[in-house]
Amino acid sequence: MTPPDATCWTLIGAAAGGDAAARADFARRYQPVARHYFAARWQLSPLRSAVDDAVQDVFVECFKPNGVLGRVNESPQDGFRPFFHGVLRNVARRHESRPHRGQPQELLADHPADESSLGKAFDRAWARALLQEAARVQAELADDERKRRRVELLRLRFQEGLPIRDIAAKWNEDAAKLHHEYATARDEFRAALMQVVAFHLPAATPEQLVDACRGLLGSLG
Numbered sequence: 001m002t003p004p005d006a007t008c009w010t011l012i013g014a015a016a017g018g019d020a021a022a023r024a025d026f027a028r029r030y031q032p033v034a035r036h037y038f039a040a041r042w043q044l045s046p047l048r049s050a051v052d053d054a055v056q057d058v059f060v061e062c063f064k065p066n067g068v069l070g071r072v073n074e075s076p077q078d079g080f081r082p083f084f085h086g087v088l089r090n091v092a093r094r095h096e097s098r099p100h101r102g103q104p105q106e107l108l109a110d111h112p113a114d115e116s117s118l119g120k121a122f123d124r125a126w127a128r129a130l131l132q133e134a135a136r137v138q139a140e141l142a143d144d145e146r147k148r149r150r151v152e153l154l155r156l157r158f159q160e161g162l163p164i165r166d167i168a169a170k171w172n173e174d175a176a177k178l179h180h181e182y183a184t185a186r187d188e189f190r191a192a193l194m195q196v197v198a199f200h201l202p203a204a205t206p207e208q209l210v211d212a213c214r215g216l217l218g219s220l221g
Contacts, residue, residue: 016070032129037125050095057095138188141188153167
């Protein structure tokens with residue numbers, strides 16, 4: 001479990017300094033963002049087969065001696081997010097500037113990047129990664145059977161798309177009671193999401209954290 005006083009900046013500082021556990025945690029948090037971004041950027045391009053290579057390049061750039069993590073300036077307002085977006089964009093442009101596995105450069109040029117729409121793709125990737133992290137935190141905090149059942153309730157509702165009435169029938173429980181448990185589960189998830197967002201925006205006020213959570217949900221709409 002992440003230490004309560006940890007922030008994105010303490011993680012980045014430790015990863016830049018070569019700490020193996022910090023680097024593993026950094027990769028776990030940010031690899032899904034990178035993968036989704038490149039997949040969205042190149043979904044109609046011959047470079048769609050280069051997603052794995054590009055993801056690997058991102059973390060080479062981050063972890064190599066004198067790499068990009070050593071050049072991060074802390075941003076109290078925006079956190080690490082815009083810097084990481086810039087890293088992904090630079091790696092993508094580098095791949096786009098050279099022939100790829102025998103594909104002529106002219107063919108790659110037929111699929112220009114739309115940076116405006118790709119910015120939205122990055123926003124969705126970032127939001128999805130933080131929501132997944134919040135689900136992980138909620139599961140970690142589920143220290144009794146009722147809380148674990150509420151975690152499973154959210155999974156069935158959102159990942160499998162089951163209505164509450166169907167889950168109630170599956171579990172042989174009263175639907176009205178399960179609706180109450182569902183409301184509690186959502187409150188627990190929101191608390192976990194606030195914790196995750198605070199990790200990334202440690203200087204934010206409670207009101208700013210609430211706005212940031214709303215923004216994450218809105219970017220997936």
